Amino acid sequence: MVLPRTYDSQNCSVARSLEVVGDRWTMLVIRTAFEGVRRFDDYQDALGIARNVLTDRLTRLCDEGILRKVPYQERPDRYEYRLTRKGVELWPAMMVLMRWGDRHYAPAGPPVIVAHAGCGGVLGDDLSCDACGKRLQPDEVETRPGPGAGL
Template identity: 85%
Template structure:
């Protein structure tokens, strides 16, 4: 059986979500946005993505309300892409996916360690600080290279 290219016939929130964020490049664009990437050329540099693919992903993420396009320069017009509230709501999903990947696909340790800003703790279970127990938000963490970063 061949899977259809979309999930219109499925009454399933997972399938509908995958229609929007279910491909590799889209999730990596969103990850980069959480890392502070804003401009087209910076996305391209960080991801090594083809211009046409990046244009497609950024357009779709804006259409879906996950990113918003904001002009930062006139003559010529230049834009940057910022996460919306809907986009920021993907942070728990991104962190859970990262932690799952660290457990199952990072034999030398996590490539990135996320820690609580101003605290000694790392991002723990249920998105809480493993030192102070505070439930963390994206603006309360920093990402640093982990033991598996050099591989």
């Protein structure tokens, strides 16, 4: 049985959320936004994504209020894509998904370590710093290569 592209008949928040963020490129665009990328060409370079696919995903994320388009240049008009509050709220889900992937699909160890910028401790499964115990937010972390980075 093939699932439809939308889940209108399901009264389920997971299904409704998947309508917005449930494809590979959308999640990777959001991940890249958390890494600090803001400009179209930088997204394309970071992801190796086709221009038309990237345009579609950025437009959809803006329409959904996850990103907002902010002008940074005139003549020609150029824009940055910045996470909104709604977009930032996806960070815990992104981190839990990353940690799950690290456990099950990174045999050489995590490719990326998310660390507390304040003390250097590592992000734990509960999204707290393993050194100081602080519950971490996206603006309080930094990334560094992990043991699986070179693979």
